[in-house]
Amino acid sequence: MGPKYSSSRENYLKAIFHLQEIHGTVTTNDVASEMQTRPASVTDMLKKLKAQKLLLYEKYKGFKLNTEGRKVALQIIRKHRLWEFFLVEKLRFGWDEVHEIAEELEHISSKKLIDRLDEFLGYPKTDPHGDPIPDSQGRWTLTRQVDLLNLPINQIAEVSGIGDQSAEILELLNHKHIALGTRLEVKKKFAFDNSIELKIKNQSPVTISEHVAKNVFVKYDE
Amino acid sequence: MGPKYSSSRENYLKAIFHLQEIHGTVTTNDVASEMQTRPASVTDMLKKLKAQKLLLYEKYKGFKLNTEGRKVALQIIRKHRLWEFFLVEKLRFGWDEVHEIAEELEHISSKKLIDRLDEFLGYPKTDPHGDPIPDSQGRWTLTRQVDLLNLPINQIAEVSGIGDQSAEILELLNHKHIALGTRLEVKKKFAFDNSIELKIKNQSPVTISEHVAKNVFVKYDE
DNA sequence: AATAAAATTTAGACAAATCTAAAAAATAAA
DNA sequence: TTTATTTTTTAGATTTGTCTAAATTTTATT
Structure with a gap:
């Protein structure tokens, strides 16, 4: 089994990884605010992680995880x-x-x-x-799975699951031509009642309620 | 939710509790050897636990958990x-x-x-x-348990617990087909080395040492 | 380019948990 | 009851992770 790292070190690695994913580049201040700590503490830890060969780091020049990190x-x-x-x-x-x-x-x-x-x-x-x-x-x-309420607007996705399996919801979805494997995208979200307008290729837009949207899961590549 | 204690403090409380159960009274050296640490470290911790009101402790006079501990x-x-x-x-x-x-x-x-x-x-x-x-x-x-040394001869009983949980003893017991729930009786006790001869239904008799017998707990109806 | 602002790092401190070596207290033995 | 031995505690150091305040480097702004 590989070496064991402290919880604190693991938390830094995780935070840096996330920030790297989101922003491409990471700064000392970013890490400090992500981890609710002080920039000086981050610098301290960067040195330790470098010494442990988990991080590429040159002071004042920035840092990033290496393969091991x-x-x-x-x-x-x-x-x-x-x-x-x-x-x-x-x-x-x-x-x-x-x-x-x-x-x-x-x-x-x-x-x-x-x-x-x-x-x-x-x-x-x-x-x-x-x-x-x-x-x-x-x-x-690289596939994310979310319900329709959380699918970003204009993101094409594929229906991958239905939460509630009642005959009622299946009937409704069937009527709107939504089934497992259907490719669709969200065109509009109405804040008033959280209803959603969907577009399926070659069809006219359909609207579904929040209740239905919550029970339709889709997946898409990032 | 109650206060949070460090893992180390929790480990000390647990060790002291166990030793208290087994020996009634606990010493600094006991705790040190149970926890694979030094007596000086135990003393340090006793003070902390006392300050946290988890332990009754007077130096040189001994200690024990209080209700909260x-x-x-x-x-x-x-x-x-x-x-x-x-x-x-x-x-x-x-x-x-x-x-x-x-x-x-x-x-x-x-x-x-x-x-x-x-x-x-x-x-x-x-x-x-x-x-x-x-x-x-x-x-x-409160299931009353007796170890095999104290099980009366010819009394059928059921294995209900193992004291020492090292891999070594478990391997030994496994080999002799002694496991939780096994029903057995003591056929003979040898005063010479306190070894014990057991009988498990449909099996030929097996002998175990005092050391093992001490660590096998059984329950039985009186 | 010079200066101001922001980001980063250093220096020095602290708390928690541990250690070693030495001192103190309790217990056992002569 | 002295003395010897064992147990327990203290004193002082060490490690890890954190902090504040000050210094340094980078970046942005006149």
Whole structure:
């Protein structure tokens, strides 16, 4: 088994990874504000991470994760998201209350544990927020899964699941020509009632309610 | 939610609780050897635990957990044993490989998590080693256990717990087909070395040493 | 280009948990 | 009851991660 890093180091790696993904480049101040700490503390940690060969860093010149740092970060993210999935799917937590708990669970070190958990959960591809879960080799599936309420406007996506399986919703979706595999995009979101206007290729726009939108899951590549 | 204690403090509370249960009284050296640390470190921690009102302590005069310390210790034990149960029952771990992982998991702080886990597991009463799991109020199910040395001759009993949980003893017991729930009786006790001859139904007699006998707990109807 | 502002780093401190070596107290042995 | 031994505690150091305040470097602005 690989070396063990402290929770604090793991948290820095994860934060840097996320900021790198979003902004391409990361600054000391970014990390400090992301981690609710002081820039001086970040500098201290950058040196340690560099000494541990997880980070490329030249002072005043910026920094970024190297291959090893990225690998570690991905394993933390994998653990975080698998635990979130577990909390929601098995322990009936709401998707909005699992983050804090997963922040602790992600630092449990056993690799065997996380691989067994993955298996137990049926190798989920995305966490309850729709974020992809890296596999045990740290590979992403670049597909995000979200419900229609959270699909960005003009993002073409493919219907991948229906939450509520009642005959009623299926009838409704059938009538609007929405089925598994249908490719569609959101054209407009109405703040008034959270209803949504969709466009399916070669068809005229259709509108669905918030209630329906919540139960239609789609996936798309980033 | 109650105050949060560091993993280290929690480990000390747990160790002191265990030693208190076994020996009635606990010494600095006991704790040091149980925790693989130095007596000086134990003294340092005793002061901290006293300052936190988890321990009654007068220097050179000994120490013991107070009500609050016992309460915290029981919650850690509850968490440890529920996680062990989870690992064995849901993730298919062997009962001899879960201790280390549970040592980490027991420090996850969320009380809601552990209560949900308890529910998910069906409110188990004992962990995979046969040790009782305290409920969320810290109450034991007081199953009286005797070790094999104290089991009367010809009294049929059921294996309910293993004291030392090292991989070595578990391997030995496994080889002799002694596991939780095994029904057996003591056929002979040898005064010379306190070894014991056991009989398990439909099997030929096996002999175990005093050392092993001391660590195998059984329950039986009187 | 010179100066002002912002970002980053250093210097020095602190808290938690641990350690070693030495001192103090309690216990056991002569 | 002295003396010897063991147990426990203190004193002072170390490591990790954090902080504040000051210094340095970079960047933006006259």
